[in-house]
Amino acid sequence: MADPQNRRSLIAFVFAAVLLATVLIMARADALARRPVFGLATIVLAAAGTVLALAVGLGGLLAARRRREDLSQVRGSWSHVLRLGVALLVIGGAAIVARAALVPDSYGAYGYFRGDAVRDAMVARRPSHQGRDVCAGCHETEGRLHAKDFHSGIQCESCHGAGGEHVASVAARADGKTEHVPVVVPRTQEPCLWCHRRLAARPSSFPQIDPQEHLRGFAVADLETPCMRCHNPHEPLFLTRPLREARLHPVIQQCRDCHAGDVDAAAPRPDDHPVVFECRYCHADLAADFAGRSHRELPCGRCHQAHRESETATRIVRSHGPEFCLLCHRDFPLREPVGLPTIAWPAHPERNPQNPPPPLPDDMPCIDCHMDRIHARGMTTAAATGGAS
Amino acid sequence: MSRPPDDPSDRRRFLRIVVQSAGGFFFAGCLADAEDGGPPAPPGGTAYDWNKFYWAYAVDTDRCIGCGSCMRACRTENLVPEGFYRTWVERYEIDADDKAHVDIALGRSASFDRDALPPAAGRRKAFFVPKLCNHCKNSVCSQVCPVGASYQTKDGVVLVDEQHCVGCAYCVQACPYATRFINPHKHVADKCTFCYHRITVGLPPACVLVCPTKARMYGNLKDRKDELQAILHRRRYMLLKPELGTNPKCYYLGLDLEVV
Structure with missing residues (x-):
């Protein structure tokens, strides 16, 4: 310990230990809030390290004094290092305070991001699309017809749009204050043509029409005639094979045009449907x-x-x-x-x-x-x- | 008492100490990594264990009819501002000279109302390709985010923390699939969230729900019985820009070489 090289290295070691302690405390500062035991252990460990480093440094000094060395020399060599140490401590403390203020509590919980953001994303909004089971819960007739239909694989909301507001408005209608939000498909060709307009890029196996050609073939004068005039979108029955063979006529749009009341009771099996029209x-x-x-x-x-x-x-x-x-x-x-x-x-x-x-x-x-x-x-x-x- | 002003052995010692301190810093970092808090607290009492899920998406380009249902559904489900798209459908038409013409149906109706090429162009083939965030395993966008606002959840979804995004648009530039944009109202990065508010409560993403031809599929890669896994085992698929090493989790069935 006698020679000054050793002394200076000791001082350097002390500051390195202080630095390390600062780093450890910074790293665990927010862990303390989340997991007290772990955070406390880290801080105790860091504090012990600091105390140990100081003790070693002090021991070196005492050993030097015991050997009657010129302490003024030693003290003189300390002063600038002390100033540097104080500056480092101030900066380190400011960094800890700034970090505590700026970094969100849950940052780093699951990775390099704010942990609570995951929950925020989960509850960002309520699901707006309901799915057809929800629709069929109230619109039983449409649901039943749709289930038997050519379009049965398609969601109500593919054509009608998201039903979230509609469902909420119906649920809230009990108080009489909320206005009913309908979900209606415009009675034009457009919604049908989203899928069924003939395009070169559509798979050729998919049913497609050129609306003008289609309507010309059926001798309809108005080229804007909505598809729903002939096709009930919930039940375009005449497109299904059994009823086509039963020779139902396209001008009949719904079972209910002939069958008052419960359609299912009147015609339980479409295959058995009698020939209605020649x-x-x-x-x-x-x-x-x-x-x-x-x-x-x-x-x-x-x-x-x-x-x-x-x-x-x-x-x-x-x-x-x-x-x-x-x-x-x-x-x-x-x-x-x-x-x-x-x-x-x-x-x-x-x-x-x-x-x-x-x-x-x-x-x-x-x-x-x-x-x-x-x-x-x-x-x-x-x-x-x-x-x- | 003499103090040699500069002793090389002293400097070496100091350097060693610095290196050791850095080692301590690294050790502290390792501690932070090792401590995984597990799944986030369930919101509103619904139990969702994100350790059991790893979400992936698949698009069957053979089935897509370009109806735009997905684009309309995404807009209403996620309140996407007008003029911006979290998902879109591209149409490729290859002319007689093997030149590809690409266009997108824009606007609220998001439907194609005519063919892109005139008959005289001698169209060789034409098809649709839906696009969306690929939720890359190696997501570039979250790597470049300077504030940790863009991140990947444990169940494999790339999300944006709207509270902490500073809107620098670095991620918008970084995404090789052009799936991100700056939300003009919130002034933060915006992108497909895989409908995280839906999949975490057991509902399919809106675009998957409304797709009339089941061209869009999603599934859980951690569930061996999942339908998507069966499809990926049975069918041949391709990724978008696989050479970039982003490891997208959006699998394309029947993808054409022209598609980029």
Whole structure:
């Protein structure tokens, strides 16, 4: 301990120990608030370290005095170090106070962020989308119809929007002060076309329509006609197979149009639904005309499959080609003869020598020339609504 | 008594002490890390143990029909300000020269009302790709946050602490998937929260709930019986920008090479 090098190193050690203690206390300052035992242990440990460091330093001094060394020299070498030490302590103390004031209590609880923020995120807001079970809790009829429907996999809120405010307003309506917040889908084409407008990017297997084309096919004058005029979104029944075969007519929008009261009791199984309409009920003149032509053996449904957009006359018109008729009338070399008149397409136009080969475009529908084999053009809908009631 | 003004051995000793002090600091840091408080206190009595969950998301691009239900649902569920999107649907149309044309349906209705390319462009293929926060395991955004306001929960969700975000937008710049924005009303970073207020009470995220074709899926990677795990084991999937090493937890089924 006699030589001054040792003494100076001792002093350095003391300050290092004080520094370390400060660091430890800072690191545990907020731990003290959360876990008293752990924090206290750290502080006791740090305090013990400081005391030990001071004791070692003091011991060095005493040893030097015992050896009658010139203490004034030692003291002289202390003063600037002391000032530095005081400055460090002040800065360290200020840092502890500042940290305690600025760093949130829960910071570092689960990582380098404010622990309470996780809880804040959990309760940030109440869930707004309710799910269809909540909807069906009150709207039983719609829920029951929807469950059997083509759209049964789709949430009510996919079309209606979030029901949170609606549910809250209904719940609060008991006091009579809160205004009822409805969740209504606008009666336009738009909500249906969100999903069903024909787009090149949509998977081709997904049902899509071009609204103008679709409505032209059904001889509807107004191109803005809402889809819901024909399709009840909760129950577009005529799109489902059993009822299509039962030949329900599209102008019937709901079971309740015919069945007053409980629909389920009146028709427990849609598959057993009786044939309600024959095409001729409404399209009498077309049916009479058709009965006098060569296709009269065929049911209407062979070509017109219950007004499905992709399978009706619309398809014949839209496809702009002979494919639809060729489904039956094509002359395949290896096909068993089925008694139908067949043609060898595309050689067909040249087969008639009386008629010099005209520049027939490939996409010309057969019915442009052969409509007389089928029935008169045009569609009669005059009796449609009358027949339904 | 002579005091040598500069002794190299003394300096070395001092350096050793400094290094030891630093070791003490590191030790204190280790203590802070080792002390994990466990799951946060359950809010309002609902029990949610975040140790049992590790949330992941999947998008089946083959199924997406681009209806925009997810975008509308997200806006109402999370009160996303007009003009900003936490999730969106991109449409890719590849023309005859194999050039990709990308667009997004914007606005309140968030629906595509016509094809992007005219028929003359000779479209080779077209498809939709929904996008959202990838909730990366190695999230860049929370690493760059200077105030610890952007963070990852133990159940794997990247969130923003709105109280402590200073709105410096460093994370907005850092996110390679452009999923963050500065909320114009709150002036803090805003992003997909995986509907944390819903998944922690057992409800699906709003976008997953309303998706009519089940193109959007979510699940818990810690539950071996979870449906999402079955899908990820059965189907082939891809990640967005995997070369960045962000380890996204948003898995894309049927992702096209054109998608970035």
